[in-house]
Amino acid sequence: MTWSLTESLDQFLARAGEFIAARPAESTVLLSLCERLGRDGPHVFGDQPPQYGWWRPEAGAPVAGAFVRTPPFGPRLGPMPAAAAAELARTLHADGARPDRVSGGAPAAAAFAEAWQRLAGTVTSVHAEERLHRLGELAPPDPGPRGRARRAAAADRELLIRWIEEFSAEAGVQQPADTGAQVDRRTAGGELHVWEDDGRPVSLAGVGPVIAGMSRIGPVYTPPGLRGRGYAGALVAAGSAHALAEGAAQVLLYTDLANPTSNALYQRLGYRPVEDCLVLDLKPAGPGA
Numbered sequence: 001m002t003w004s005l006t007e008s009l010d011q012f013l014a015r016a017g018e019f020i021a022a023r024p025a026e027s028t029v030l031l032s033l034c035e036r037l038g039r040d041g042p043h044v045f046g047d048q049p050p051q052y053g054w055w056r057p058e059a060g061a062p063v064a065g066a067f068v069r070t071p072p073f074g075p076r077l078g079p080m081p082a083a084a085a086a087e088l089a090r091t092l093h094a095d096g097a098r099p100d101r102v103s104g105g106a107p108a109a110a111a112f113a114e115a116w117q118r119l120a121g122t123v124t125s126v127h128a129e130e131r132l133h134r135l136g137e138l139a140p141p142d143p144g145p146r147g148r149a150r151r152a153a154a155a156d157r158e159l160l161i162r163w164i165e166e167f168s169a170e171a172g173v174q175q176p177a178d179t180g181a182q183v184d185r186r187t188a189g190g191e192l193h194v195w196e197d198d199g200r201p202v203s204l205a206g207v208g209p210v211i212a213g214m215s216r217i218g219p220v221y222t223p224p225g226l227r228g229r230g231y232a233g234a235l236v237a238a239g240s241a242h243a244l245a246e247g248a249a250q251v252l253l254y255t256d257l258a259n260p261t262s263n264a265l266y267q268r269l270g271y272r273p274v275e276d277c278l279v280l281d282l283k284p285a286g287p288g289a
Contacts, residue, residue, distance in 0.1 A: 002055070002056055002058070002059065003053050003054070003055050003065075003084075003087060003088055003091045004053060004054055004055075004056075005051060005052070005053045005091070005095065006051075006052050006053070007042075007049045007050065007051060007052070008052070009034060009037055009038055009042070009050070009052065011052075012034070012052035012053075012054065012066075012068075013034065015054050015063060016052075016054035016063050016066040017034075018063075019054070019062070019063040019064070019066060019079075020034075020066055020078055020079075020212070021212040023078075023079050024211070024212040024213055024214035024249075024250055025132065025134055025214065025250055025252055025274050025275075026078065026079045026105065026132075026274070026275060027066070027078045027079060027212075028132070028214055028216050028252050029068075029076050029078075029103075030066060030067070030068050030076060030078045031211045031212050031214065032208060032211065032216065033050075033068045033070060033076065034068065035209065035211050037050055037070070045070040045071070045072075045073065045177075046070065046071050046072050046177070048071035048072070049071075050068060050069060050070045050071070051068070051069040051071075051075075051097070052066075052067070052068050052069075053066065053067050053068075053088065053091075054066045055080060055084045055087070055088070057084075064079075064080065064081070064084070065078065065079065065080030065081065065084040065085075065088075066078040066079070066080065067080070067088060067104075069097070069099065073101070073174065074099035074100060074101035074102045074103065074282070075088070075092070075099055075102050075103075075104075075112070076103055076104060077102065077103065077104025077105065077108045077109060077112065078104065079105070080104075080105075080108050081108070082107045082108055082110075082111035083111070084108070085104075085107075085108040085109070085111040085112040085115070086111045086112065086114070086115040087115075088112060089111075089112045089113075089115035089116040089119060090115060090119065093116065093119045093120060098120070099116075099282060100281065100282050100283070101127065101279065101280065101281055101282060102116070102279075102280050102282060103277065103278065103279040103280070104277060104278070105275050105276070105277055105278075106129075106275070106276045106277055106278045109277070109278040109279075109280055110278060110280070112280075113280045113282060116282055117282075120282070121284070121285050122282040122283055122284060122285060123282075123283045123284075123285045124280050124281070124282060124283075125280070125281045125283060126278065126279075126280060126281075127172065127279040127280060127281045128171075128172060128173075128256060128258075128278070128279040129256070129257040129258065129276065129277075129278060129279075130254045130255065130256060130257060130276070130277040130278070130279065131254065131255050131257055131263065131273055131274075131275075131276050131277070132252060132253075132254055132273070132274040132275050132276075132277060133252065133253050133254070133255060133266055133267075133271035133272060133273055133274060134250055134251070134252050134271065134272055134274050135240055135244075135250070135251040135252070135269075135270055135271050135272075136270045136271070136272050137270050138237060138240055138241060138244070138269065138270045139237075139268065139269055139270045140234070140237035140238075140241070140269070141230055141233050141234055141237060141268070141269070144230060144233075144234040144237075145195075145197070145229050145230035145231055145234050146197050146198070147195055147196050147197035147198070147202070147231070147234075148195070148196055149193055149194070149195055149196075149234070149235055149238035149239070150193065150194060150196055151187075151190050151192070151193055151194075152186075152187050152192035152193060152194050152201075152204075153187070154187060156187070156192075156194060156201055157180070157183055157184070157187070159201060160183045160187070160192060160194075160204060161179050161180055161183050163204050163221050163223070164179050164182070164183065164204075164219065164221070165179055166221065166223070167204075167219045167221040170221075171219070171256065186206060189209065190207075191206055191207055191208060191209065192204065192205075192206055192207075193205050193206075193207055193235060193238065193239050193242070194235070195231045195232075195234060195235040195238075197231070202222065202223075202226045202229075202231050203220075203221070203222040203226065203231035203232050203235045204219070204220070204221045204222075204235075205217060205218075205219070205220045205221075205232070205235045205236055205239045206218050206219055206220075206239075207239040207240075207242055207243055208243075209246075210243065210246050210247050210248045213247075213248065213249040213250060214248060214249070214250040214251070214252055215243035215246065215248035215250075215251050215252070216251075216252045216253060216254075217236055217239055217240060217243070217251065217252070217253040218253055218254060220232055220235070220236055220253075220262075232262075232265070233265050233268070233269060236253070236265075236266065236269060237269050240269070240270075252274070253266060253271060254277070257276070
């Protein structure tokens, strides 16, 4: 088994692009990262260059695994066997990488963390358990709530910045280095949508661009005082319909398995499970850990 590593996006796509594009659901995060890095350059996520890798079970065999790492974030594992994930941990450790987190499909992420724990003496803890869903037949809520969906506008900027920061804190995800720049970019690209009730935005949903036939919904956020009124479900349904109209063959979203309300909501809208995923923290062991 062998991993090949590179800091060149072009080289990665030449070797592994066909592999991940053929698996757009399981590779959704990798595809989004590559699209963003190709558009905005290698330092969009930080000062250190990204790292890419592809795996073959033996020399000359087709690519059967891939990952992307954008420091300071840990590696994001794409489709791969558990044995390949364990080998990746050994390869990155020998290469001098010291990630504090790994994420991806549950079997692969767990195998990576177990191997890393033996190599680096870390303690693994679960940061989040997620489930990837794919839209089957869209079933918008009927009746829906008052109001309508619309694309976010520049006038929504300060509200959207606050909502995304609140979402990040509540969901326990790392915030963008510059939330304002993220809001500006996604608003200009038509990727941020709001539900408006009586002229006032009450809920937010991101609708990702169509890449390799897939579009991913997220984040989805309604402020606590406005929840329970059906805004998020109606907005996700509208955003899903928008993605389909833009040509998406697969519309995807992640849910937090610790939130049964959102999981049930998205299933009612027509989303079906694809795979379970893990976000695992890799913490130093011993005193002061």
